[in-house]
Amino acid sequence: MRAPVASLAYLGPEGTFTHAAALALPARGTPVPRPLVTDVYDDVATGRADAGVVAIESSVEGYVVPSLDAIVAARDVVAVDEVTVEVAFDAFTHPSAVSPTEVTAHPHGLAQCAAWIAARGLTAVPASSNAAACRDVQPHQVALGPALCGELYGLTTLATGVQDFAGARTRFLLVTDREAARTELASRHDESVSWRMMLAITPHEIGPGVLARITAAFGERGVNMSSLITRPLKAQEGTYVFVVTLDGAPWEPHVRALLAQLLGAGDSLKTLGVFPARAGTDAGFDTSRVPAGSVRAGSDDATVARELLW
Template identity: 35%
Template sequence: MTSYAYLGPEGTFTHEALTRWVPAAGQDYVPHGSVDSALDALRSGEVDAAVVPIENSVEGGVSATLDALASGDPLIVVGEVLVPITFVAAGRAGTTLSDLRAIGTHSHAWAQVRGWADHVAPQAIYVPTLSTASAAKDLAEHPDDLGYDAAVCAPVAAEHFGLEVLAHDIGDMANAVTRFVVVSRPEVQPAPTGRDKTTVVLFQRNDRAGGLLELLEQFSVRGINMTRLESRPTKESMGAYCFSIDLEGHVQDERVGAALMSLHRICADVRFLGSYPAASGAEVSIDPIATDRAFVAARDWLERLRRLGDQ
């Protein structure tokens, strides 16, 4: 039986991502109250893998996940899951929208329903919770101990915890999607598929003019497309940042390997967070001059030149 930590409780979008990744039959799902807790359980060996949110189409990167993966004992991403996001406002029986004085939910969910809240319940304040499902669970189980009257959550969470849906499909942005990653200890690397993504975190040696450009050029000159670039504070000092990057390709690809070698030489540190099949399933488009064959041919040419000096 494989055990998976996830951002719980049951009914979160992370729980949905986990069920999409692997059906519950024969698996052990272990809910955790935070991303840090789920990844700590993985690092300590309490579980075999973890599923956590890393990016959404409205708010961008999930800072808790980006920071937790960029520090601590190394972990690698072995897969990703995309989950369409639909929110409802839910309350205990008898609650109406006009009754709302406060709404509880996760910060990323609140960012996606603020327009609805300003229009429908402008009198309600926002109360942050650990997850959308925990907002629903606590409202159902401890209504008198909370500072909110309704929860913004997934429809399945409202149903699971016996809440009444006050409003359906309240997201401000249609077609919102959250990306979740499946994380393991660095023991197994998924094989290349031609439809892969690689995630790295780059730490500069020093902050100087052109420093970021120098890093990004390592991808550009090798025909590598980046799909995400975000800066995150290293927490070491004011103005000290690292760069979390997703790029198309696999570490086994010649162009990706060459870029990583150059970055290892240039950067103070390169944290490799894994190469894994992209959830989109789209095949990576590669310029003819950046194919494995082109890199191997160039290396063979150089070796022939070097051998001339040995004769």
């Protein structure tokens, strides 16, 4: 008997950037579109899908909060790989278009094309995905999405490359159930690759110095923290989960020592993902992207006082 074909759930419909990420992982299964990102997590958790692909971070808009919250909350879903997709937006209209008054896309897509939208005075209408916006575009609307969507949904291309920043990328996670992840990762401990890990840290004691204690532990153990984001404990004002991306894997001695130190301090820990580190970090530092109004050593006293409000 032929073995069943593995399935790979992703946020549909066809033509989303998540679909492109799924197609970049052909060995993981046949892509299956799902209407909501929460459906992807649910399908993986219940076994309806063997794995799933979810957007986690945009190089322009930052973390995709609904997806981040979903993986933090998921009891038995964990990331085992990542893939990065170049993000560029074209503007499309319905074949029977009239003068457009609205523009529709996923909220991240709308944000990444804000200047183009503002220049045309269009009213933004959020959609569940960029491809859904293209599929469902109305004659009075402009839809923003990948170039593929024009051909898929028989649309007219109004403009190409309408994103505010060239070279934008979105990072996607490959997620599977925790037991499958344990089995897969156990077979890879000896691989001579660099690893990255996503870790949720929930301190039980709040007050001055909590975050300083946590970050100091990373320094003491020689573990590089490449990203930190806070998410609130639901309906618990002033209490947070710190979601950290670090260089290393939980079976490596220095990372294991860090985890033991945090556990010893009374923190709750949850591994959200362990995956090979991929190339893709921009080389060098572009000072033009520093937030406007920032000051540095050497700024004149009047500017420092104005910007720091001291």
